[in-house]
Amino acid sequence: MNLTNLDLNLLVPLDMLLREKSVTRAAARLGLSQPALSSSLARLRRHFGDQLLVRKGNAYELTPLAAQLRPRAEAALIGVRQAFSAHPGFDPTTSGREFRVAASDYVVAVLGAAVGRILDERAPGVRLRFEPSTASIVDNAPESLRHVDGMMLPHGYLRGVPHADLFADSWVCVVGESNDQVGDALTMDDLRKLPWVFTYLSATAFTTVARQLQALGIEPRVTAVVESFLAVPHLVAGTDRIGLLQGHVARLLSGVDGVRILPCPFEPVPLVEALWWHPMHDDDPEHRWIREVFAEAGRALAPAP
Structure with missing residues (x-):
């Protein structure tokens, strides 16, 4: 043609x-x-x-x-x-570019403040647009990555595309303060008999630690499902439910009334959060710059509790 x-x-x-x-x-x-x-x-x-x-x-x-x-x-x-829109050079102090990033509320809560401070100091005209990383976006990641500047996901979901590791995290359990069926520590039997709130429960949308429970022989009795990590404590408080949260989120929510944060009674799989992008962005100087901004924000995080 x-x-x-x-x-x-x-x-x-x-x-x-x-x-x-x-x-x-x-x-x-x-x-x-x-x-x-x-x-x-x-x-x-x-x-x-x-x-x-x-x-x-x-x-x-x-x-x-x-x-x-x-x-x-x-x-x-x-x-x-x-x-x-390509330019021979990139000056973040004068750029007005908008970067679109697909991310869960967990990543935005953990990295958002640090990234925001960096942009305020070095690139006041740059704008970040965070979009939800829905199950359909993740399932169709090779095509989805053509339409955004990046996607925030832990390892275990994507392969064969460029990425930069941002930070490591751990998993903890959250229970209600009024839940008198749980003592000072959770037991494996508690995990079997008590109801659960899960995030992203479907054939393709899941958290790796939830799959780990099944590998340990535990079939959680899930009574609530929510596609938001920050909503988990609100579905646990005042109930007998158990939830799973990342350590960095637990730190942010440590002062929330009505919940207790407890160690998992098993060794949860580690979590490494990364920024993934389409190969067409590899040599884009603006994209390289925003990748480093996210990496710097990740390095500034304290170790996960």
């Missing part, structure tokens, strides 16, 4: 039409008139030899070809933006 014969201006309307599945909404998002966007849609239909959007009832649906094009158009547009 000869790219010189293509109108790359059609890439933006193609991406928005496939996102919105509506000429009206896509035109509003792009600040264009409906006739102008309808003209673009007609040209796209001629190019692909496909309707792309077909009416079904009162709405439009993507054709099979359009469904294939949607992630490709988004990735192409991101690539174009990155190519044309």
Whole structure:
């Protein structure tokens, strides 16, 4: 295909039409008139030899070809933006770049303050946008990493992509202060008989230490599931439930009323948190700089309790 014969201006309307599945909404998002966007849609239909959007009832649906094009158009547009926003050098004091990072509330709580201080001191115009690292994002990590500047995950979920280790952590148990079934220390029998609150309980979304319990012959009786580590103490306080938390989070929550932090009655698997990114960012000077910011913030953490 000869790219010189293509109108790359059609890439933006193609991406928005496939996102919105509506000429009206896509035109509003792009600040264009409906006739102008309808003209673009007609040209796209001629190019692909496909309707792309077909009416079904009162709405439009993507054709099979359009469904294939949607992630490709988004990735192409991101690539174009990155190519044309590149600079020969990078001065953090004058940069206004926004970095998008997928991360759990745990990582944001642990590293957020330190990273924020570094940016305030050295790059006041730089903005960080933290987005939740959902199960679907992690499951489709090779493709997801094309759309963000990085993903914060511990080792054990991703392989074959660049990463930088940030900090090590441990696991502890959390129980309610009013839970009179637990003494000064938890026992393995407590883990078997008491109810649990789990984070990320599905076939692909899980914590490694939760899987370790099963390897130890314990099938936890899970009565609450939450996709947030910081919410765990609130689902434990005033109940008989047990929860698992990272040591750094436990330190932050040590003053929370209604909960006790206790050592696990087994040796939990260690946790090493890392920043992962797509190889296309390897030589980007701005990206190298933000990677070092996160690494510096991780090095500044005190050892996990």
